[in-house]
Amino acid sequence: MMQTIDNYNFSGKKAIVRVDFNVPLNKETFEVTDDTRIRGALPTIKKILNDGGSAVLMSHLGRPKEGPEDKFSLRHVIINLSGHLGIDIKFADDCVSDEALAMKKALKPGEVLLLENLRFYKEENKDKDGMKGFAARLAEGADVYVNDAFGTAHRAHASTAIIADFFSTENKMFGYLINSELASIDKVLNESKSPFTAIMGGAKVSDKILVIENLLPRIDNLIIGGGMTYTFVKAKGGRIGNSLCEEDKLDLALDILKKAVANNVKVYIPTDAVNADRFDANANTAKSKTDETPDGWMGLDIGEETIATYIKVITESKTVLWNGPMGVFEMDKFAAGTTAVAKALAEATAKGAFTLIGGGDSVAAINKNKLADKVSYVSTGGGAMLEYMEGKELPGIKAIRG
Numbered sequence: 001m002m003q004t005i006d007n008y009n010f011s012g013k014k015a016i017v018r019v020d021f022n023v024p025l026n027k028e029t030f031e032v033t034d035d036t037r038i039r040g041a042l043p044t045i046k047k048i049l050n051d052g053g054s055a056v057l058m059s060h061l062g063r064p065k066e067g068p069e070d071k072f073s074l075r076h077v078i079i080n081l082s083g084h085l086g087i088d089i090k091f092a093d094d095c096v097s098d099e100a101l102a103m104k105k106a107l108k109p110g111e112v113l114l115l116e117n118l119r120f121y122k123e124e125n126k127d128k129d130g131m132k133g134f135a136a137r138l139a140e141g142a143d144v145y146v147n148d149a150f151g152t153a154h155r156a157h158a159s160t161a162i163i164a165d166f167f168s169t170e171n172k173m174f175g176y177l178i179n180s181e182l183a184s185i186d187k188v189l190n191e192s193k194s195p196f197t198a199i200m201g202g203a204k205v206s207d208k209i210l211v212i213e214n215l216l217p218r219i220d221n222l223i224i225g226g227g228m229t230y231t232f233v234k235a236k237g238g239r240i241g242n243s244l245c246e247e248d249k250l251d252l253a254l255d256i257l258k259k260a261v262a263n264n265v266k267v268y269i270p271t272d273a274v275n276a277d278r279f280d281a282n283a284n285t286a287k288s289k290t291d292e293t294p295d296g297w298m299g300l301d302i303g304e305e306t307i308a309t310y311i312k313v314i315t316e317s318k319t320v321l322w323n324g325p326m327g328v329f330e331m332d333k334f335a336a337g338t339t340a341v342a343k344a345l346a347e348a349t350a351k352g353a354f355t356l357i358g359g360g361d362s363v364a365a366i367n368k369n370k371l372a373d374k375v376s377y378v379s380t381g382g383g384a385m386l387e388y389m390e391g392k393e394l395p396g397i398k399a400i401r402g
């Protein structure tokens with residue numbers, strides 16, 4: 001039987017916890033600019049401490065190339081974490097050194113030790129041969145392993161999967177964050193109320209194809225937005241100017257539309273757009289139908305007519321899943337569509353719908369509009385959520401579920 005965090009008594013135990021502290025930092029001051037992921041890990045850490053256990057936290061931060069780099073140091077998250085927990089945080093400036101092991105061993109009940117960035121070692125994620133020894137070193141000195149890093153659950157890394165082999169079934173488990181992430185996704189996949197609308201945006205259709213295919217038997221409406229719009233529009237014979245298009249995915253787009261018909265799914269492709277004469281925040285803009293984009297122009301956001309249709313469909317839904325922006329929302333001139341969708345999700349939630357948002361950009365749009373507490377669930381893992389929704393077995397999940 002799989003162990004659960006609720007049933008576990010951490011009293012007198014040392015827990016090694018894989019958290020996801022891969023948070024954005026201010027480039028000059030290195031302050032945490034969005035602590036959603038840190039806040040996500042707090043229930044698990046608090047449970048361990050309140051039971052009378054101690055927590056050794058490990059995470060990656062960014063993508064360091066080789067060895068330690070100050071801009072990727074987890075030292076930068078200490079102030080934030082310490083503020084949330086109301087205690088001092090001990091810090092080991094190397095995750096597997098003798099000193100780190102000594103600090104682990106000296107840790108007392110109620111204390112928290114944060115290890116330095118796991119990815120300062122290639123054995124964490126790149127050097128497959130070295131992973132086992134590295135994982136063994138991370139496991140040393142700990143009685144129990146808790147994985148609460150949903151954002152990396154789709155990676156077979158030392159700290160997310162291999163380390164689980166060093167603990168018996170009763171001494172490894174998911175933390176509260178992974179539990180709630182999985183519960184929210186399972187709810188959408190298996191217990192959705194109709195009408196169920198999936199909104200897929202972002203740059204490329206190729207990234208979303210598997211998840212769309214897995215969703216088609218479950219959903220009533222598929223809303224398309226973002227750059228991938230134009231692969232569909234072109235496949236249907238429209239003029240797309242310089243808009244983003246995956247030329248080699250035109251057949252695939254038509255195939256999705258066919259499968260949607262077979263599954264009784266209504267597909268919404270943007271009908272009008274805000275176009276730009278270049279990919280730039282200060283570009284000149286003009287409106288057109290999506291299938292009549294003038295030469296030399298590119299569609300960078302959905303237009304007013306599309307926004308009105310999308311708001312209606314979303315607010316009339318009982319289940320909504322959103323992944324990927326409707327336009328180049330990083331630039332104010334092309335953010336209106338994404339903002340409108342974010343607000344429509346909040347409205348649907350207020351009317352009783354279950355709404356799930358995943359993917360860095362959609363989550364950023366929700367946060368930018370201060371709507372995180374007005375939707376049902378904001379996922380901390382874009383890639384992991386998509387892979388789980390594709391029906392794939394995630395290595396970090398399998399390592400514990402078996």
Ligand code: AMP
Nearest residue numbers: 202203204226227299300324326327328
């Ligand atoms: P993804 O990572 O696939 O979810 O794509 C997100 C990115 O798609 C964001 O950075 C957006 O700026 C970009 N994007 C959204 N709409 C468009 C568009 N119409 N043309 C080009 N890029 C877009």
